[in-house]
Amino acid sequence: MNKILKNVFALLFGIIIVSCATVPITGRKQLKLLPDSMIAEMGQSNYATFLKENPAVSPPTRQSSEVTAVGIRISKAVEKYMKDNGLSKQIEGYKWEFNVVDSKEVNAWCMPGGKVVVYTGILPLTKDDAGLAVVMGHEIAHAIADHGNERMSQELAVQAAGIGLQVYMQQKPQMTQDIFLSAFGVGSQLGILGYSRQHELEADKLGLVFMAMAGYDPERAVTFWQEMSKVGGSKPPELMSTHPSDERRIAQIKAFLPEANKYYVTKP
């Protein structure tokens, strides 16, 4: 058997081992090539590096305190959902962190392990706590649904075809790092990736459930995305390039509201 064929088999074998993951709430089956422990480790180190290069707002301001408060409520809701559904193991290693970074970028993201960054640039659009809960619930949902691992797996499978995943990652640490960052919506190092349409719609659903459980009216998501769709223009904000806001998205959110409302508790 020649070397290339061997590596293809190694790659396929890897796929078979780790492909049996299921997304909470939607129940969709997903392909994950990378071990969760590796993703968690990359989340931790990349988050620390990011904050070293982009210091968080400190001491806390009124706005950053609001972000932390909303983040804590959503994280509690996520933990409750996972516990109620026997999924706690999936977030075992989570060490939640919420930081606000001073930047004009209209963006927010959550790395694996519950490492959240909200840019000050998005705050004029989120306006209130419920608006913040829309964005944070959605970004945290991407992490809970392991979309980053899925995106990395797809990209790495293409890049590493022929030489094997592990060899590739060892040979190209910088590229692997860049793929990680774009897979989690941190800037657009490669000008590719970002979350797919399917991931967006899925994160919307999970996010609506989490914000509702945290005591925020999920209907706020409709007005938030409607307003986001108006700020496009010739230079759409970062969040818009990875999160297209359109009729279809808003229609799906509306259609999912009755389900999300089942989780809505007005007094958490």
Ligand SMILES: [Zn+2]
């Ligand atoms: Zn998203």
